[in-house]
Amino acid sequence: MENGGNCDDREIDNRSVLHYELGSYEKTKTTCFRGTLTFSLRYDFIHRVLMLHVLRANHLNNTPQDKASTPPHPYVKMYLLPERRNHCKTRMIKKSSDPEFNEMFSFDVSYNNLPNRMLQFTVYDFDRFTRHGLIGNVIMRDLFDKSELLQWTEYTMQIVGSQEKNDFGDLLLYLAYSAKTEKLFITVAKAYNLRPMDITGASDPYVRCEQIYQRKRIKLRKTSIKRANLNPVYHECLEFDLALNQIDETNILIQVMDWDR
Numbered sequence: 001m002e003n004g005g006n007c008d009d010r011e012i013d014n015r016s017v018l019h020y021e022l023g024s025y026e027k028t029k030t031t032c033f034r035g036t037l038t039f040s041l042r043y044d045f046i047h048r049v050l051m052l053h054v055l056r057a058n059h060l061n062n063t064p065q066d067k068a069s070t071p072p073h074p075y076v077k078m079y080l081l082p083e084r085r086n087h088c089k090t091r092m093i094k095k096s097s098d099p100e101f102n103e104m105f106s107f108d109v110s111y112n113n114l115p116n117r118m119l120q121f122t123v124y125d126f127d128r129f130t131r132h133g134l135i136g137n138v139i140m141r142d143l144f145d146k147s148e149l150l151q152w153t154e155y156t157m158q159i160v161g162s163q164e165k166n167d168f169g170d171l172l173l174y175l176a177y178s179a180k181t182e183k184l185f186i187t188v189a190k191a192y193n194l195r196p197m198d199i200t201g202a203s204d205p206y207v208r209c210e211q212i213y214q215r216k217r218i219k220l221r222k223t224s225i226k227r228a229n230l231n232p233v234y235h236e237c238l239e240f241d242l243a244l245n246q247i248d249e250t251n252i253l254i255q256v257m258d259w260d261r
Helices: 014-031 111-116 244-249
Strands: 033-044 049-058 074-081 087-089 100-108 118-125 133-140 153-160 170-178 183-192 205-213 216-222 233-241 250-258
Touching: 033 118, 033 133, 049 074, 049 118, 074 100, 170 250, 183 205, 183 250, 205 233, 216 233, 244 250
Parallel strands: none
Antiparallel strands: 033 049, 033 153, 049 100, 074 087, 074 118, 118 133, 133 153, 170 183, 183 233, 205 216, 205 250
8 A cells, every 4th residue: 555654534434444443342341341330439638538329230241141130149348559457348239230339438647648649449249158249340440520529420330340351452453555665554543452461450552563575573663551551542653665566475462561660
């Protein structure tokens, strides 16, 4: 494909992107989302605590394998990350896909420190005889996303379950080659449904592209790092010198990496 080397996003075929996103959404809907969790937050300036009201969960049996099974016995554990020693836990609700918890909790934390904290909700299925089953997690990274928490603010968020063993997500790329300048352009558009790699339930992904000629690495290019994002959008163009007579013996190794300090 001949191209002058311009990686303008306007050249992307919007119809193919829409088709891909719709397919990805259907995939995500059936394999990752395990229902919703509704809760409210408020900061108590007098006692210097973050108040948490766990209201309810809904549609906990929304995956194909769950539909044929009995309703779960759900309960929720809560952490104010990065601290994990202190946690709160709701009572267990027997045989309910739409449990009503209606329980109050609090975490000791200064108001100025809230932007550095994240709330993690882990939803379990209680089992008297074996290890409790993990239904999924909710991670709230920006505690001031919709409110400054001066009053009660209600949130409803997706419960994200584990992915299939060999499913690490999807990566959307666009390739263009200019025979005139002998350059290969790889546009890293976006990634979908990446697997959480950090203890917080998130990842800090970036993409590595290695140009390999006759089994030797010629050039390495990287995208920027997207912090705490399982669906990162890059739209970054990586450029490689590639002579016409080297195309047949050239491979491009694409890797999605999780940045770690």
